[in-house]
Amino acid sequence: MAAKTIAEKDYDDIPGTYVFDADRSRRGFHLNMFCMSLLKAENRKAFKDNEAKYLDERFSLLTPEQREAILKRQYNRMLELGGNIYFTAKLGATDGHPFQHLAALMTGSTQQDYADLMLRGGRPVEGNRSKSGKADKLKAATSKPVSKGNKRRG
Secondary structure (H helix, E strand, O other): OOOOOOOOOHHHHOOOOOOOOHHHHHHOHHHHHHHHHOOOHHHHHHHHHOHHHHHHHHOOOOOHHHHHHHHHOOHHHHHHOOOOHHHHHHHHHHOOOOHHHHHHHHHOOOHHHHHHHHHOOOOOOOOOOOOOOHHHHHHHHHOOOOOHHHOOOO
């Protein structure tokens, strides 16, 4: 059975961003339940003992793409396939990684570079608002320069 596609939304235009909305929640239900299963020590052990077997026996309703993303630790792909960042972090914790390590992986940087980026205030807005440029065009079309006559007085 082919996975249903999610209807395109305005916020899908933000580069590198997968908004966890109702559609993604439904799509990622089994993926997220797998991640939440890792809260229990006995499940973490069973998963680490034989990852593929654990998924096959307990989470057979995962899509092949979700299963592959889990086994390959493709965190961005998990988000794209309906994973919730807070749930997928349970998988990273099972592997002994802090969240900062996962965020670095997801942004293609080292953990130290990611930490430094966050201390500087994060990514610049330029180039990170819109894949298509629609957001920039809309902003340019709706913004008016402030003239002396329009200036607010305080």
